Amino acid sequence: MLFALLCKDKPGHLNTRMETRAAHLEYLNKLNAEGALSMAGPFLNGEGKPCGSLVMVKADTEEAAKALADADPYAKAGLFESVEIKPFNWVFNNPEA
Numbered sequence: 001m002l003f004a005l006l007c008k009d010k011p012g013h014l015n016t017r018m019e020t021r022a023a024h025l026e027y028l029n030k031l032n033a034e035g036a037l038s039m040a041g042p043f044l045n046g047e048g049k050p051c052g053s054l055v056m057v058k059a060d061t062e063e064a065a066k067a068l069a070d071a072d073p074y075a076k077a078g079l080f081e082s083v084e085i086k087p088f089n090w091v092f093n094n095p096e097a
Contacts, residue, residue, distance in 0.1 A: 002038060003065035006084040007053040007074070016079045017050055023073035031057065036068065038090070052080075056088065 009017060031037035036058050042050035053074065059065040065085050069075060075083065090097070 001059065001061075002088040002090055003057050003059055003062065004084075004086045004088040005053070005055040005057060005065065005069045006086065007055065007069075007080045008043075008082045009050070009052050009079055010081040013079050014049060016077050017074065020073050020077045020079065027071070027073055028055070031068065056090075062087070 028037055028040055038056040038058060040053065040055040043052035043054060045051040055069070055072075057065055057068050059068060062085055069083050069085060074080060
């Protein structure tokens, strides 16, 4: 099952994001190699700067998706103000359909 992780950065934490980015990308590459990552990328503010993330993961349960979200170096660094986890049905342009 797919889950969308909708992550909103805390205001004024761009430095935290940039300082943790390498570890975050390493984590996503690991998830990708394991087949658990479908897609990921940052949300951008009006100035074109990252202000959150959308991460689409494959997991058996919402609890498993939450565990993946909690293990992200961004989450561990306290970057996120909030993380919503939503089951997702990829209908259009799904490369696996």
